[in-house]
Amino acid sequence: MGVTELPNELLDLSARADAVLARVLPPEDQPPAELHRAMRYAVLGGGKRLRPLLVYATGTTFGAPPDTLDAAAAAVEIIHAYSLVHDDLPAMDDDSLRRGRATCHVVFGEAMAILAGDALQALAFDVLAHDPTRDDPATHVEMLRVLAVACGSHGMAGGQAFDLAAIGRTLSPADLERMHVHKTGALIRASVRLGALAAGVRDAPTLDALERYGHAIGLAFQIRDDLLDIEGGTEQLGKTVGKDAAADKPTYPSVFGVAGSRTELARLAADALHAIEPLGASAAPLAALARFVVERQS
């Protein structure tokens, strides 16, 4: 396989995530139909499915059958999709293009996009709370805790607030990292943690190694995103490029320079791979995902 592409096993799991998402989202003809159409549009519009893949890759590394990972995989992607819908709103990033298509509020209107995001966040908890494969309710509650914390003001929503506060300001490297540790990192780390919990992983050293892997992957993902925003074309990325600089948003290249960002990306990639080394050959899907994250072209 090429380093920039997903191995077949992960491609299969990405397709599996798509199928699960299509199943757990309410049907378009079920009232309120317009809301359900907006929700499906927001979630089923493609995307890399990185977060579900992290759930599947982590869970299968520890022997969990894929069907016991479906609910958590769907939940994290639904949260991700909701966050994009709200981030794209006119009052936020005001973006009209996402994954090569018009953004949710452009198609359904601003009010419906706000509601679709709200309903998607609730659906993520609904899907995870109704996971029929969970046979240990205490772990089940713990998984719901992990998801809630990752979404809140000390997680993803907090990162977005740091982002808002950063517009037009110069950030220190530490502040930039804090923003991304929350904004994209929290849900990525939660995806890894949910896969581990679903697989029954309990021992602290393994959970710590996975936390370190998730932390490195999360930041690496953001640096690659920032570099692509400079290097890529709108057609290739399916979203507006050069947008961050235009919005006067601090990025890794603006804080570390392009070369410095590449160095940091390489360091994080090495750290992610190093963290999962003790897990041996069974962690191959996690290693493949790490390589994909740092090398991806879109």
Add this chain to the structure above:
Amino acid sequence: MGVTELPNELLDLSARADAVLARVLPPEDQPPAELHRAMRYAVLGGGKRLRPLLVYATGTTFGAPPDTLDAAAAAVEIIHAYSLVHDDLPAMDDDSLRRGRATCHVVFGEAMAILAGDALQALAFDVLAHDPTRDDPATHVEMLRVLAVACGSHGMAGGQAFDLAAIGRTLSPADLERMHVHKTGALIRASVRLGALAAGVRDAPTLDALERYGHAIGLAFQIRDDLLDIEGGTEQLGKTVGKDAAADKPTYPSVFGVAGSRTELARLAADALHAIEPLGASAAPLAALARFVVERQS
């Protein structure tokens, strides 16, 4: 006590809810501080605390100590507060006054208000998932399910979508009821159900009676709201009145007439009280709440 006021026991529980909310909301000086300020502003701005009171009243009816109801009580009020923040946004109802104060987006800006609502929804699940008094994880998961369903597209968010679709249209009585069964009813019924689950209520006849009570209370609350929107003054209500008619929104008075709405209100009040009759004297707080809902002047 007068029928329009809460008995002291419920006033104490309303104050208890305020204290719990002040405790579970992140402190204002904790980063991201502006987000935490917006969240606290949205939740701690007063309000009747009807939903927490329903949790406490139901739980204590079945002997649950108040501290075992705190997390659920806080969670439903946090969800309610988030829904108000988003409903008030310019793209939604565009309201600038709420509980006698400027609305969240007027004070903190639209982007921060969207984020505060998002973070509050996550916080509600966080608080309920971290309830330290739950000793039965299976019931704990069930409570999280109840909350998630009540918030989603088949609950509160769905009701808001029905509301959006109804603007400028004539609704049948059935459509109007469907809108409110979702928009305000879902969270009110969930509050009753959460109180019952927290108290360990399991038997179907009791849960059915409580469901009927919650259904009646939810609709009665909305009818009283619609009547107050016509009868009340802005000062008394602390929010803009006559707003529904101005926005061409269907209301109970516009569909049933004022006299017809009063008749429906009385019927629902009787139904709520009838539903809890079999529970005997211990359900006095639920009866007091029902009377408060139909007779309140603000």
